[in-house]
Amino acid sequence: MNWTPTRRRVATVAVLASLTLIGTLGVQMAARSADTKEQVIKVSTKRFSYSPSEIRLKKGVPVVLELTTEDIMMGFNLPDFKVHGDIVPGKVTQVRLVPDKVGTFVFLCDIFCGAGHEEMSGKIVVVD
Amino acid sequence: MTKMIDRRDFLKLAGLGGAVFASALPGVSLAAGQDDFFFVQLSDTHWGFQGAPNPDAKGTLKKAVAAVNSLERTPDFIMFTGDLTHTTDNPVERRERLSQFKEIVSELKVKTVRFMPGEHDASLDNGKAFQEFFGPTHYTFDHKGVHFIVLDNVSDPRAIVGDEQRDWLANDLKSLKPDAPIVIFTHRPLFDLYPQWDWATRDGDKVVELLMPHRHVTVFYGHIHQEHHHMTGHIGHHAAKGLMFPLPAAGTTPTRTPIPWDPAHPYQGIGFRGVGTDPKSAAATITEYPATNGGGA
Numbered sequence A: 001m002n003w004t005p006t007r008r009r010v011a012t013v014a015v016l017a018s019l020t021l022i023g024t025l026g027v028q029m030a031a032r033s034a035d036t037k038e039q040v041i042k043v044s045t046k047r048f049s050y051s052p053s054e055i056r057l058k059k060g061v062p063v064v065l066e067l068t069t070e071d072i073m074m075g076f077n078l079p080d081f082k083v084h085g086d087i088v089p090g091k092v093t094q095v096r097l098v099p100d101k102v103g104t105f106v107f108l109c110d111i112f113c114g115a116g117h118e119e120m121s122g123k124i125v126v127v128d
Numbered sequence B: 001m002t003k004m005i006d007r008r009d010f011l012k013l014a015g016l017g018g019a020v021f022a023s024a025l026p027g028v029s030l031a032a033g034q035d036d037f038f039f040v041q042l043s044d045t046h047w048g049f050q051g052a053p054n055p056d057a058k059g060t061l062k063k064a065v066a067a068v069n070s071l072e073r074t075p076d077f078i079m080f081t082g083d084l085t086h087t088t089d090n091p092v093e094r095r096e097r098l099s100q101f102k103e104i105v106s107e108l109k110v111k112t113v114r115f116m117p118g119e120h121d122a123s124l125d126n127g128k129a130f131q132e133f134f135g136p137t138h139y140t141f142d143h144k145g146v147h148f149i150v151l152d153n154v155s156d157p158r159a160i161v162g163d164e165q166r167d168w169l170a171n172d173l174k175s176l177k178p179d180a181p182i183v184i185f186t187h188r189p190l191f192d193l194y195p196q197w198d199w200a201t202r203d204g205d206k207v208v209e210l211l212m213p214h215r216h217v218t219v220f221y222g223h224i225h226q227e228h229h230h231m232t233g234h235i236g237h238h239a240a241k242g243l244m245f246p247l248p249a250a251g252t253t254p255t256r257t258p259i260p261w262d263p264a265h266p267y268q269g270i271g272f273r274g275v276g277t278d279p280k281s282a283a284a285t286i287t288e289y290p291a292t293n294g295g296g297a
């Protein structure tokens, strides 16, 4: 499966923010949002899958996963990075991480959600 | 196969602090006048499961019941450590499976039989159906000088024991002397065995912390469908085999899928266990038995 990076949107917001301000303040803000710029990836879930189920990340680039569920409460657990979040219907759950190692890492639903629960997982691929 | 070690050796190993598996139940049976005891742990019977990993899905539990009934040493009691049934999204079917399971195990000759749920039984309805058939999901009992505590880490679908039950546990432990022999039964591991496969309990570390001041604690659990032994400090954690299909060792395969049935070795990797004092050496031992009298394990 594929994912749509939303970095462009974040960058646009940063530029707009800097345009609305003048002088040093504007320049500073633009500079700050450039180096703390997080990649935002939306992940939606439903019984018993994640979409996308494979997420490709670059080592060292901070990322925010915005997790939502289309039906019941779900979990997102990425043990290799000690990251997890409970995904509650009607809400966006944000989990942040800075991938500091290269490889393929499993994430899984850790809230029992039904007959297909044990197959509900995906992977994060971190490249250099 | 029986694992056995005497008390002196156990203390020696424990004192070295190495991650050595000794025997079960350090401190048990060794007090003067301590009665011999023997109980059987059965786990992960997954009644209702159907599929290639066990072509005898409808017969295995009955064979295991017969195997327990024919044990040379009669168990004092029998403990089922969860996943009695295989999960279903249908609440009517869930009750049907629990009912059939109950009916089959009523054939056990030993009449002191205790139950606790696994996530397959309880996580979709917070243990409601389980309780209708088997009563509370966490409780304590005493047997021949050993204090047994049954902990529920599955009725909350997030796999947590939870504040309320941990308070209850802390309160129960308060009444015990630090050297009292304690046995914990639970379904999921209380330590991070392999969270990548959901082999963990979210607040398991907090439970272990509560148990730490007690010198003789042993945990028996299920969930991972294979024998496994692990020490957190002086506390031993012993996973039992399942009685439907075996699972691979943590992380040895890309996904947690059952080990395929081997027609050349039917029932391999499934079975149950006995825990008791060895009358000859006065040591506590774990003995692993095949699922059927015809072989396996």
Ligand SMILES: [Cu+2]
Residues within 6 Å of the ligand: B083, B118, B119, B120, B187, B222, B223, B224
């Ligand atoms: Cu389980």
Ligand SMILES: [Fe+2]
Residues within 6 Å of the ligand: B044, B046, B083, B118, B120, B223, B224, B225, B242
């Ligand atoms: Fe199980």
